[in-house]
Amino acid sequence: MSKITKGSLHPITLVKRELEALFLGLGYEIAEGPTVETEEYNFDLLNIPKDHPARDMWDTFWLKAKGSRGERLLMRTHTSPVQIRYALKHKPPIRIISPGRVFRYEAEDSTHASDFWQFEGLVIDKDISVGHLKATIDELVKTLFGRETEIRLRPSYFPFTEPSFEVDMKRRGGDWLEMAGCGMVHPRVLKNMGLDPKKYSGFAFGFGIDRLVMMKYGIEDIRHFLNSDLRFTRQFS
Amino acid sequence: MKISLNWLKDYIDLGKLAVARRSSDKSGQSLVDKINLHMTEVESVDTGGLVVGKVLKKEKHPNADRLSLCQVDVGRETLSIVCGGPNVAKDQLVVVAMVGTTLPGGLQIKEAEIRGEKSVGMICSEAELELSKESEGIMILPEGEYEIGQNFDLKDVDAVIELKVLANRPDYLSYLGVARDLGAVLGKEAKLDVDINYPIGKVKDIKVEIDASAKKEIPRYQALPIGGVKVGPSPKWLQSRLVTAGLRPINNIVDVTNYVMLETGQPLHAFDRAKISGDKIIIRKARVGESLAGLDGGTHKLTTDDLVIADDKKAMAVAGIVGGEESSVQEGTKEIVLESANFDFATVRRTTQRIGLRTDSSIRFEKSLSPLSTEMAIKRATHLIAKLAGGEAGNISEAGNKWPKPKSINVEIGNLEKLLGLKLDSKKVKDILKALDFTVSGEKKLSVIPPHFRGDITGEADIAEEVLRIIGVDKVKPTKLKKIKPAKRTAEQQHVYDLKDAYANDGFEEIYTRSFSSKGEIELANPLSRDRAFLRTNLKSGVVENIINNSGHTKPPFLLFEIGEVYLDKSKVTNHCLLAAVGFEKENLNKVFGPRVVELLSEADSAQSEEKSLRGQGRNIKNHRYWIVEFKVDDAKTLHKGEFHPKAKKIEYKPLPKYPVAKFDLAIIVDDKIKADEVIREIEKIEGVYGIELFDEYAGSSIGKGKKSLAFHLEYFHPNRTLTTDEAQEIHAAVIAVLEDKFSVRVRD
Numbered sequence: 001m002s003k004i005t006k007g008s009l010h011p012i013t014l015v016k017r018e019l020e021a022l023f024l025g026l027g028y029e030i031a032e033g034p035t036v037e038t039e040e041y042n043f044d045l046l047n048i049p050k051d052h053p054a055r056d057m058w059d060t061f062w063l064k065a066k067g068s069r070g071e072r073l074l075m076r077t078h079t080s081p082v083q084i085r086y087a088l089k090h091k092p093p094i095r096i097i098s099p100g101r102v103f104r105y106e107a108e109d110s111t112h113a114s115d116f117w118q119f120e121g122l123v124i125d126k127d128i129s130v131g132h133l134k135a136t137i138d139e140l141v142k143t144l145f146g147r148e149t150e151i152r153l154r155p156s157y158f159p160f161t162e163p164s165f166e167v168d169m170k171r172r173g174g175d176w177l178e179m180a181g182c183g184m185v186h187p188r189v190l191k192n193m194g195l196d197p198k199k200y201s202g203f204a205f206g207f208g209i210d211r212l213v214m215m216k217y218g219i220e221d222i223r224h225f226l227n228s229d230l231r232f233t234r235q236f237s
Numbered sequence: 238m239k240i241s242l243n244w245l246k247d248y249i250d251l252g253k254l255a256v257a258r259r260s261s262d263k264s265g266q267s268l269v270d271k272i273n274l275h276m277t278e279v280e281s282v283d284t285g286g287l288v289v290g291k292v293l294k295k296e297k298h299p300n301a302d303r304l305s306l307c308q309v310d311v312g313r314e315t316l317s318i319v320c321g322g323p324n325v326a327k328d329q330l331v332v333v334a335m336v337g338t339t340l341p342g343g344l345q346i347k348e349a350e351i352r353g354e355k356s357v358g359m360i361c362s363e364a365e366l367e368l369s370k371e372s373e374g375i376m377i378l379p380e381g382e383y384e385i386g387q388n389f390d391l392k393d394v395d396a397v398i399e400l401k402v403l404a405n406r407p408d409y410l411s412y413l414g415v416a417r418d419l420g421a422v423l424g425k426e427a428k429l430d431v432d433i434n435y436p437i438g439k440v441k442d443i444k445v446e447i448d449a450s451a452k453k454e455i456p457r458y459q460a461l462p463i464g465g466v467k468v469g470p471s472p473k474w475l476q477s478r479l480v481t482a483g484l485r486p487i488n489n490i491v492d493v494t495n496y497v498m499l500e501t502g503q504p505l506h507a508f509d510r511a512k513i514s515g516d517k518i519i520i521r522k523a524r525v526g527e528s529l530a531g532l533d534g535g536t537h538k539l540t541t542d543d544l545v546i547a548d549d550k551k552a553m554a555v556a557g558i559v560g561g562e563e564s565s566v567q568e569g570t571k572e573i574v575l576e577s578a579n580f581d582f583a584t585v586r587r588t589t590q591r592i593g594l595r596t597d598s599s600i601r602f603e604k605s606l607s608p609l610s611t612e613m614a615i616k617r618a619t620h621l622i623a624k625l626a627g628g629e630a631g632n633i634s635e636a637g638n639k640w641p642k643p644k645s646i647n648v649e650i651g652n653l654e655k656l657l658g659l660k661l662d663s664k665k666v667k668d669i670l671k672a673l674d675f676t677v678s679g680e681k682k683l684s685v686i687p688p689h690f691r692g693d694i695t696g697e698a699d700i701a702e703e704v705l706r707i708i709g710v711d712k713v714k715p716t717k718l719k720k721i722k723p724a725k726r727t728a729e730q731q732h733v734y735d736l737k738d739a740y741a742n743d744g745f746e747e748i749y750t751r752s753f754s755s756k757g758e759i760e761l762a763n764p765l766s767r768d769r770a771f772l773r774t775n776l777k778s779g780v781v782e783n784i785i786n787n788s789g790h791t792k793p794p795f796l797l798f799e800i801g802e803v804y805l806d807k808s809k810v811t812n813h814c815l816l817a818a819v820g821f822e823k824e825n826l827n828k829v830f831g832p833r834v835v836e837l838l839s840e841a842d843s844a845q846s847e848e849k850s851l852r853g854q855g856r857n858i859k860n861h862r863y864w865i866v867e868f869k870v871d872d873a874k875t876l877h878k879g880e881f882h883p884k885a886k887k888i889e890y891k892p893l894p895k896y897p898v899a900k901f902d903l904a905i906i907v908d909d910k911i912k913a914d915e916v917i918r919e920i921e922k923i924e925g926v927y928g929i930e931l932f933d934e935y936a937g938s939s940i941g942k943g944k945k946s947l948a949f950h951l952e953y954f955h956p957n958r959t960l961t962t963d964e965a966q967e968i969h970a971a972v973i974a975v976l977e978d979k980f981s982v983r984v985r986d
Contacts, residue, residue: 131658
């Protein structure tokens with residue numbers, strides 16, 4: 001029998017580390033938070049009130065159990081509640097990234113997962129502008145996909161940012177591929193963080209790590225990540 | 238929302254703007270680019286099937302003198318097309334009508350066999366495209382202006398683009414809304430004043446009343462009776478416009494209500510007046526046990542939270558969602574009552590969720606419409622009905638009319654500049670806002686009143702977005718954030734990081750498994766399946782599943798580890814770590830994995846651990862043993878430091894086989910100067926080979942002088958199905974043949 005000499009890290013871990021290294025270097029702390037969340041942190045405080053049609057953007061796994069104050073509990077659909085939790089405890093300037101596992105009530109196929117990883121970033125300070133957001137996203141994409149990679153921002157809508165954008169990345173062959181959402185933190189969200197929107201502004205961005213890894217390596221099926229087939233994971237270490 | 242360009246052109250002049258261009262084309266922005274970059278995402282483009290192609294090859298048709306057989310590159314593929322044009326030649330750029338296209342003259346393109354040769358599509362002449370009265374041959378496009386595969390934009394072949402619906406922009410669910418925005422983007426005036434005149438006659442008024450139970454949910458209700466209508470099919474132009482939008486034509490009255498909904502964004506409904514009991518329409522909460530047979534074919538059980546439109550006896554519609562079958566307009570209907578109303582978005586949304594029915598009407602109401610939009614829509618529909626179904630209208634009856642006045646927003650140009658990181662010209666800002674129908678006054682400090690249909694605009698940041706998207710996000714220059722000192726991981730984060738490095742360096746392979754399991758303490762209210770209805774309380778069950786799956790194709794021994802959250806109860810989430818060793822007997826653990834691993838696997842004495850056999854866990858799985866230890870990450874001992882370095886070489890990802898692979902072993906005798914790597918590289922090139930593993934390399938007296946033996950595990954596959962035994966044998970034979978040919982190998986028995 002052959003002797004085993006070297007192990008491997010999962011591609012999600014490897015790409016997450018690559019991203020973390022970039023942002024730690026730029027002074028961003030890594031913020032983490034609970035995966036079982038309340039409706040308030042996952043939605044309400046992020047300017048996604050009950051009965052708002054924007055709630056359709058996040059199909060949600062709800063828990064049978066209620067929280068200690070009788071509040072509805074759910075599996076977080078994004079790591080944005082971490083931003084709220086962090087900002088309520090820390091004064092600006094704030095620079096954080098919040099990588100972590102998120103959940104969507106969604107039938108699984110080769111491009112949709114119900115249990116996956118997200119990576120978000122948040123910066124709040126005086127005089128933060130769309131220009132800062134653009135430079136940050138640009139650096140992120142260039143680090144991961146190569147210095148020559150082009151990006152563009154398109155107008156979009158997210159309840160927690162205003163203005164909001166989608167980020168496209170140019171693929172070889174010239175097609176644009178959507179890779180992230182971002183925008184300037186909505187004044188109501190700043191207020192919910194206990195901050196004065198007249199004094200502070202900020203930007204936030206987020207994307208699925210799985211999707212990004214798929215784009216980076218041309219992976220055909222998102223289910224490979226949680227199936228953790230060794231023929232798959234061994235290709236990356 | 239699907240937008241037909243021919244229809245859109247009723248409201249805005251698109252000039253010579255191309256519908257879509259290939260992204261490599263730098264010659265200017267297309268309509269699709271404009272919408273993508275200044276409005277919302279274009280999700281799909283259908284240009285009616287005319288594309289630019291290049292003739293790669295032209296041959297004479299073997300069975301017809303006047304026909305040619307052409308190979309035409311249309312970007313995505315190369316098509317074989319039989320062409321009758323005498324002027325067709327190699328390297329020409331031509332217009333190809335793809336299969337499925339209907340040309341302006343009505344000719345439908347189908348896949349055909351012309352004198353024994355297959356023809357997929359048609360190379361068009363100017364006459365066929367109705368660009369000229371007659372033409373002698375095919376149309377040849379000038380070099381340099383077109384690219385292969387780009388859509389050929391022709392006025393009379395309609396193009397349809399689908400826009401992503403944004404939750405805050407119900408106005409994008411209307412042609413007028415899209416045209417208005419596009420006007421601001423293109424710097425053109427949109428023609429939004431559609432004809433709303435209609436003949437008035439002697440028709441008895443209908444009363445409308447909002448019941449006390451529903452006052453809050455009904456900002457406005459308008460109803461208008463139209464008498465003397467003749468119900469029948471709509472004209473073709475109207476039917477085809479509805480079909481483009483994905484709606485089914487019913488009759489001229491219903492079709493007009495749908496048409497006006499698409500045009501203005503305001504949903505409308507028409508009742509047969511003869512089926513209304515009494516002379517009053519009442520909007521109220523549904524009664525206990527009330528239900529309605531809807532036009533969708535379903536019977537909807539309602540609750541006292543749902544709003545209905547009723548007469549003095551019965552419910553006639555679920556407000557804003559679906560009309561009732563009984564009161565619907567049908568052939569023979571003589572007099573109708575048109576409804577144009579504004580319903581509370583939250584109530585409509587809750588009812589759609591409860592009854593499980595979303596309609597073109599409800600998706601508009603739930604995004605919050607303006608009460609001020611109802612009147613123009615009811616007049617527009619009445620105009621069209623009078624035109625298409627005849628009849629005369631009575632008076633508009635109205636109830637509700639309580640809605641807030643749009644508030645003025647204070648906007649400082651300086652604040653916008655600071656938020657956007659962009660220098661702004663005050664006049665330009667005002668022009669943009671005016672083009673979007675905002676009312677603006679002031680210079681550096683503006684007072685801005687948004688138009689009534691833009692309920693999403695409530696503050697300065699919203700104004701900033703409007704200004705920026707029209708100017709273009711590309712105008713903002715990237716600005717680096719101020720440099721600050723690097724941050725560090727917290728002690729806990731660093732601990733997990735170091736653990737992973739240490740395990741990977743010790744030979745463990747990291748896996749992740751699912752957070753949901755068939756058993757646990759916390760249950761999901763809406764699981765996707767019963768076997769994933771709980772949050773996991775350990776990593777073990779997921780990892781065992783993984784070991785079984787992996788053992789089916791990857792030969793043990795292997796070591797696995799996972800670090801992840803487990804959920805013991807809702808307030809107690811713990812990070813666990815699990816180590817697994819698969820495929821060994823306890824006595825030679827040391828030999829297989831090394832002493833370090835033995836130490837790791839045995840150091841967590843207090844942790845749960847188990848040793849089990851894989852026997853009986855599936856086909857192809859041998860009786861391997863596995864050993865698992867699971868413990869809290871916090872309890873993990875401090876490990877020796879040392880970063881794990883993944884291989885530096887460029888990763889070329891190879892997709893996993895979708896179907897089971899066929900496994901073969903092959904032992905060969907080969908000249909000992911030939912490197913095993915060379916042999917592997919040759920095998921890799923053979924079609925159908927998936928995996929190659931060298932498991933033995935041996936040179937000795939039994940093999941012969943100057944020779945060595947190489948033994949491989951080989952895996953064969955087919956990308957789209959499971960290989961048959963014969964096919965697998967064929968691949969195996971091909972491997973042997975190649976090796977015999979290249980390296981003069983001898984196969985060992």
